[in-house]
């Protein structure tokens with residue numbers, strides 16, 4: 353017997369054509385207000401809000417629907433401090449030359465440096481892990497597929513959900529990030545992909561002007 357069991361698609365919503373275009377434009381205007389922020393307020397954010405945004409991330413399309421991700425949410429100041437210390441240790445080497453001249457030059461317009469105070473200031477950090485193998489609902493350890501693609505799409509959903517809720521985020525990528533497995537207590541078969549920093553912007557927060565330069569449609573798309 354096939355394990356494939358189709359069920360009716362009942363929750364798709366179709367809008368009138370003009371409304372479709374208006375909705376797409378409204379979304380574009382809204383997502384244009386999404387900015388990566390590095391100046392965080394310490395204002396608390398309810399855990400329920402983070403849980404809800406992660407549930408949205410967990411609906412992302414992914415390989416064989418194995419949902420090969422884990423979100424480790426950190427609010428404990430002592431754990432945040434450990435993460436900051438470990439990340440800054442890596443970042444100091446990175447900015448001292450490990451990155452290479454070309455990479456550091458590319459980062460110039462972003463104004464980033466090895467100091468990562470936001471890792472302690474922001475109310476929540478979310479370590480996003482991709483699992484090479486994970487246990488299914490019926491307890492079987494299985495190989496996962498398209499893990500980087502799946503995790504990246506889920507992080508995209510998470511970023512949009514956080515923005516939609518009125519929060520700001522930073523996709524932080526200290527490299528290497530192996531320290532996150534130890535601090536979050538995740539197994540070796542999970543790879544840390546991104547450390548999300550989540551909260552409210554600090555009063556007077558700034559963003560790099562460079563980040564506002566988005567490529568025009570002609571430069572990112574072609575129609576055949």
Ligand code: IYR
Pocket residue numbers: 443446459462464465466524525526527
């Ligand atoms: N991970 C470093 C460096 C960095 C790299 C890229 I590519 C960026 O777009 C931004 C930063 C850091 O977080 O500072």
